[in-house]
Amino acid sequence: MPEGDTVFRTAERLRLVLAGKTLTRSDFRVPRYATADLVGERVDEVGSYGKHLFIRTGRVSIHTHLKMEGEWRVFPCGQRWTKPRVTARLVLATDEVEAVGFALGKVQLLARAEEHTVIDHLGPDLLGPNWDAAEALRRLERYPARAIGLALLDQRNLAGIGNIYRSEICFLRRVHPETPVADIPDLPALVEESHRVLGKAAHQPPWRPMVYGRTRRPCPRCGTAIASQLLGEDDPADRITQRERGIYFCPRCQPAPA
Structure with a gap:
């Protein structure tokens, strides 16, 4: 299972290509959010807490957890994906890139004010700025x-x-x-x-x-x-x-x- 360091570096990688960018496509390949559409949303920031990753826009926080086999990869728009398309559970695209979450263990779409509900039970984040x-x-x-x-x-x-x-x-x-x-x-x-x-x-x-x-x-x-x-x-x-x-x-x- 990917550990905190992997999630931390994944957030860094996604932050470089998504933060400050406007989403031109979103594709949630999980039944609960199949109709969700974030086109036009600007990504404010990407962060992590322990093994949890958050991609935040002005309205919502996209919460993902890699679990055992999950992975995020970034591709230039139009480039062929290097993992089977059937394993993709979330696609976020800008004018330049597609960020694809493969085999993600958890995908949630939360109001920004509700983000805390998925981490309130956790102990201090070993890689967080407020490590205690x-x-x-x-x-x-x-x-x-x-x-x-x-x-x-x-x-x-x-x-x-x-x-x-x-x-x-x-x-x-x-x-x-x-x-x-x-x-x-x-x-x-x-x-x-x-x-x-x-x-x-x-x-x-x-x-x-x-x-x-x-x-x-x-x-x-x-x-x-x-x-x-x-x-x-x-x-x-x-x-x-x-x-x-x-x-x-x-x-x-x-x-x-x-």
Whole structure:
């Protein structure tokens, strides 16, 4: 699943080609908004919050979420798309370009005043201008017995971390992902590590994982073979998500909690 850094860079890319431009065509390929027409609307700005992306005009906010496979691509008008047309869920065109959202997990058209309703429940945005480390810490501490690997993935605590970065952050702090929040030696430092890692990934790509996806390969610190296992909530109805939640760690640098 694309994480906060990917969404942040996507917003930057769309901002360059859409902000200040007037829409000459809009094509919502989702039943709920099939008749929506934004022709003539001027795009004021494009922004992100965690894994959520917003394209704002004077009247509305177009909210999209990439979920597992979503992606935005930009094409000069008239150029052939490089992904199957059947997967396009939203097209926004100006005189110069077509911005196409493929396989988007969520598409919503909101009044500007209602935009907050889709992010009010989220924790502080790790890549936002108003990042609040104290609030993120407070939210993590509400559930002291929860495994830190699950707590980092919960967008209600910190917005933007996905499966890749929770493994990387725990590795950098030498913390096993199953360690309860209350047993983290320096939780404020882990929160700041999260902010640093996401910031570096967003502003200085590409990010090269040290442990994620490197099962049985040597740890970059001690040479021990990297291990992986599933870590998720105990919910039988969540089996598909469980498969996507493999964590990676060094058994030596990150010993399991007692």
